[in-house]
Amino acid sequence: MGIEMDSLDLLVYFVLFLYFPGLYLFYYLKEISEYPSLHYQSNPWNDVWIPSLARLHRVYRPFFFAYNRHLMIFAYLWKERFSRRIAFQEEILQMKDGGTVGLSWYGLENAEAFPETPIVVVLHTITGDAEDLRLTVSRIRERLNATVVVCIRRGHGNLPLTKPSINTMGSTLDLQEQIKHIRNKFPKAPLLGLGISAGSGLLARYLGESGKKCAFSAAMAISPAYDIEKAFPRVHPTYSRLMALRLRQYFLKRHETILKDKYGFGILDSAKTIHEFQDNLYHIADHPDRNSYYRDHNPIHVIGEVDVPLLILNAEDDPVCVKENVEENLHWFDRLPKTILVKLKRGSHIAFLEGLSAKSWSDELICDYFERMLELFDERF
Template identity: 55%
Template sequence: MQTIILLFFSILVFGFLVYYVFHVIEIPILRFHDSEFSAKIISETRKLTNRYFPTIWCFNQHLMLFLLMFRENRAKRFPYDQIEHLEMKDGGTTGLAWSGIQSVNHKDKTPIIVVFHTISGDEQDVKGTVSHIRKTYNWIVVVCIRRGHGNLPLTKPIINTMGSTSDLKEQLDHIRKKFPNKPLFGVGISAGSGLLARYLGESGKKSLFRAAVAVSPAYDIEKAFHRVHPVYSKIMGQRMINYFLKRHYDSFSKVKGTEELLRVKTLGEFQDKLHSVSGFKDKETYYKNSNPILVADQIQTPLLVLNAADDPICVNQNVLENLHWLESLKNTIHVHTKRGSHIAFFEGFTAKSWSDQLIGEYFQTVLKLI
């Protein structure tokens, strides 16, 4: 009997390993406009052409998300050197969380990596990316904290889950004045990639970034938020209510439309009704001024875009609908993996972040070329 059980177990293990080798391990699919710049980036950035080995005990998209959230909740807070509060022109408050500025040589060309956090996050929910860049490259990192997020005071009852490019431009002007000689690189994580893409599209050739990376973007947010996996959509919808409205209820209680927002059930519904607390007259105006897809084809900055086909939040349909312009946008490389879930992209037995390693390698390659 024991022999039969052992044989059965061995067959299961062998079958699992065969499945992992042939259906999980992969070389990412790259889509790009053929150019000398893109060719050099691809040839010199190993992560783009090497095999991606998703964590063998955690390659399911839901397990990856669970592990990501578990780690974020259990990990110690990242010790930023300084958190600045910035007053915007309209009286609102945003923030900048700095790491690596305690001993800065203002004359050298050490880059500054500007990071944009997730939809209901702050400087702590991108601490894995920040920590990797600091430990591996010793570059300066600054996280742009959007109004209403983290521990920032809400000095004006206006929030936008996707962020505001007018706020971002003020933040970037502040960064540029502080470090006028250092090259800037941008990293957008999830919703942060939407803000980054919107800025890059609006700015065109005037963008302050030398290069940028967008991790798990949703593209057309008017469609994408209605495609989120139903379970996550309900969870995130309630998260939006608790994080923004209930936490800042004193500020929003007298704003028309707040009570209606408090009754929504999904993330898509929340986004469709967000205009009432975002300073826009209606849904159409909100999306016209916030949706990154409307200006994405105007991006001039070299850009690396990363999506996983099994992403349950920014689903694969969003990617497939936008390949036509992704493949034709100059100096843009789209990296498409089968596994990775939403912004997780765990690799190896210890579940390290493959995407964080790719971000660092990409910028390191760009630095050699500029």
Template identity: 40%
Template sequence: MRIMQTTKPVSENHPSVSYDNNASNQRLVESLRILSKPYRATPWLFNAHTQLIFYSLRKYGFQQRNESASLYDYHEQLTMQDGGLTALYWSGYDLPETTPTIVLIHTISGSPDSMAELVRDLGLKTGWRIVLCLRRGHGQLPLLTPRFNMVGCTEDFRGQLAHIRERFPDSPLYAVGTSAGSGLLVRYLGEEGGDAPFKAAFAYCPGYDTGTCFDNVHPRYSRIMAKKMVRQFVCPNESVLSSLRTADSLLTATDLGDLYQKLYELAGYDDYPSYDQNTNPMNVFEDIRIPLMVLNAEDDPICHINNLEPWRDRMKTMDNVILVTTRKGSHCAHYEGWSARSWSARLMSDYFKSV
């Protein structure tokens, strides 16, 4: 009989930690002192919206100061089987070949600039190599073929991973997926099962079921983000997408849920049910076999905490999964202290070094 463990927070600021109560999980959780201490959000970021706004402003600051230029010491473009273009952005590329590598999967509209803060923090806290897997059409990559997925493509990710492993065959691999990137990570891990090449993985602010999670995004953010996606990925590529019968409908998407429903043909599927069946991470979630930590904030306005509820009890029975939730933290923010440092990057780093 499985014994499920949920640590009741000592105070409202302490993380809640849920897991299957086996010896490995017990040892790991006990070794992570960060989980036994309160997470106190940055005082002057007084709610989820201010944390999210500050997160966006900090990303903009990295871009304006061109900090990415010194952070990423090597980048390369990869041509996929259909001619599409992805890229790898490396930080710590010249570290010894046996140095562990963290494979980072970015957010829904992520770029090397927008992910620079997390790349920097993970590098500083672990001393390891970081590689950002850039998806089609993101950053400065042109969309060369009519193929694009809001949450990424496991086929492309496999191609990127094969290249990473070829470059550094003796480097232990770890993985972080953030927001939409966590969906791609979970889908890949479920498809691969015990063959996944990672020693451990971390899903940060996942939305869980992609068939429903976009409908739970705060309405204002959902409209803003959908317009940004159309402006960034659809409008500049109308000539590339002109062969798609659904191309015009993408331009009229009103929110993220609407855009996701209309994206199936661009993602390479004949209809929405086929798209959902073959890309939804929760369809294969229970097939994950490697150690996985999941972090959600209860006040997240993008990936709402209600998305977790259908899966919470099942996650507690999976012997390789540890679920962490915090009362505050917003979406991919989790800033702490007066100087707004990343609590989540500290947790990721400690987890990888302890697992």
């Protein structure tokens, strides 16, 4: 059914776009443009800031030339690939168990000169690093004049894998050490957390585990999957196969020397879908079985303990983190007083391009939201 709907959507797109531009414009304005859908608990906190965030109450117009979810992902990847390079300052941290993680800083000199400069801590995608988020990092730096630091997980980017263990969802223990290092370096700076795709799962897990002791003043999650045990089997079949191939190449081939003797390496190397890969990852993620892996890393188990302001952004046409994941978890937004869901019908997976120029709507929302949170934080303290 999903494939048939994709085909119909693409057919409508190409027929109208190529042969009936007037009808295409009418269809785009009437059926494609939309107001964001908001889900949250009405309370004094939300009733103050949500009405004041103008972007949440304006029409979102998806990328005019590629609103289809597959075309939008392609456009997003194209923009990222050919975006301007920026100079990150890299810092490597050694963990107590011998593992290696990193911090990719942008705007570090600003934080050193002005110790109270806000720091946005970014958690990257499942096979990404700071280089894959250049446009988002640049926009945050430009609009908020904030320092941005991307927390690089084990085995990602150019980091050596110094311990034979891989976890695609990351480790909250590692993240706690990275945040501790950032906090020790800049004790006066407010910290804001941003998770993107798989990084949003790590963010949610950290927020839930830390509760009231969370280091972030506010946080935002882009395209989360909620319950990862249910989410990975639901990934669109084409993307599931492509992501499995990418995971095998990114982790197993790049780190084959240190991982090849681990029991389960061959099982993962033959995985044909992201679900098969993820469901057997416990073999090389230092867990005795599948249940213990999901117990320790599935964000859904601790989401009820989130205490800081959290904005979540999802798209109904996301082929990776599908709408069923969101619908099953709407009840959390009635229970969590500082958590809000912003949902769009179109935006695909972490893309959310808009207008004629394919500008990132989500990047602007990130900046709007963090700017408003910092204002409220200043007003309260």
